[in-house]
Amino acid sequence: xxxxxxxxxxxxxxxxxxxxxxxxxxxxxxxxxxxxxxxxxxxxxxxxxxxxxxxxxxxxxxxxxxxxxxxxxxxxxxxxxxxxxxxxxxxxxxxxxxxxxxxxxxxxxxxxxxxxxxxxxxxxxxxxxxxxxxxxxxxxxxxxxxxxxxxxxxxxxxxxxxxxxxxxxxxxxxxxxxxxxxxxxxxxxxxxxxxxxxxxxxxxxxxxxxxxxxxxxxxxxxxxxxxxxxxxxxxxxxxxxxxxxxxxxxxxxxxxxxx
Numbered sequence: 001x002x003x004x005x006x007x008x009x010x011x012x013x014x015x016x017x018x019x020x021x022x023x024x025x026x027x028x029x030x031x032x033x034x035x036x037x038x039x040x041x042x043x044x045x046x047x048x049x050x051x052x053x054x055x056x057x058x059x060x061x062x063x064x065x066x067x068x069x070x071x072x073x074x075x076x077x078x079x080x081x082x083x084x085x086x087x088x089x090x091x092x093x094x095x096x097x098x099x100x101x102x103x104x105x106x107x108x109x110x111x112x113x114x115x116x117x118x119x120x121x122x123x124x125x126x127x128x129x130x131x132x133x134x135x136x137x138x139x140x141x142x143x144x145x146x147x148x149x150x151x152x153x154x155x156x157x158x159x160x161x162x163x164x165x166x167x168x169x170x171x172x173x174x175x176x177x178x179x180x181x182x183x184x185x186x187x188x189x190x191x192x193x194x195x196x197x198x199x200x201x202x203x204x205x206x207x208x209x210x211x212x213x214x215x216x217x218x219x220x221x222x223x224x225x226x227x228x229x230x231x232x233x234x235x236x237x238x239x240x241x242x243x244x245x246x247x248x249x250x251x252x253x254x255x256x257x258x259x
Contacts, residue, residue: 146180
């Protein structure tokens with residue numbers, strides 16, 4: 001069977017994959033949702049959901065550095081990767097030996113397309129299509145709920161020393177917009193560094209401190225409050241802003257409750 005991934009690369013998968021290695025935490029969780037317990041043989045050390053897979057599945061490394069010998073030993077007939085989260089050179093190396101399907105998710109529509117594509121590849125289209133439709137429906141309902149929210153200017157921080165935020169071409173930015181807010185750095189790309197002086201000048205209405213990749217804690221609220229005493233500062237679960245698999249099923253409710 002021939003499939004085209006989200007980087008517009010053609011991938012030949014001879015049959016329904018029975019030995020899958022997932023290099024993307026949010027997509028690993030999706031595979032669990034699709035009940036592919038037996039088919040998934042390898043995951044990364046960051047694939048913490050579901051917990052039982054984290055404990056029992058072979059870990060092939062991180063999202064950027066892999067143990068090729070472990071992957072070879074698993075004899076996968078499908079590797080699922082992501083353009084942003086995985087290392088391009090290593091993915092190209094793996095693609096010489098195995099079918100590698102790469103997602104590229106920048107917004108909700110991309111995420112739902114990814115879910116449906118994974119469903120088609122793994123012969124779970126009914127479950128995947130139903131999931132994608134439910135996610136779209138719940139986010140449509142979220143849009144109605146946040147219509148009357150004040151259009152808060154939001155600074156979403158993902159890292160400290162240096163502070164880093166998110167640009168307008170990221171999935172997190174799309175989640176911020178779905179929550180009815182405006183990203184202070186929507187006019188920039190990727191993950192810009194932000195100085196303390198810039199944070200002071202921004203004077204955002206709301207500052208969100210993510211739980212990942214840097215694990216912001218209560219003590220960091222005090223540090224940021226010194227820079228922006230007038231801003232509302234909250235710790236948020238980064239998985240609901242950046243995981244684009246089945247976790248989206250609960251993300252709309254989480255975003256709604258933040259408003």
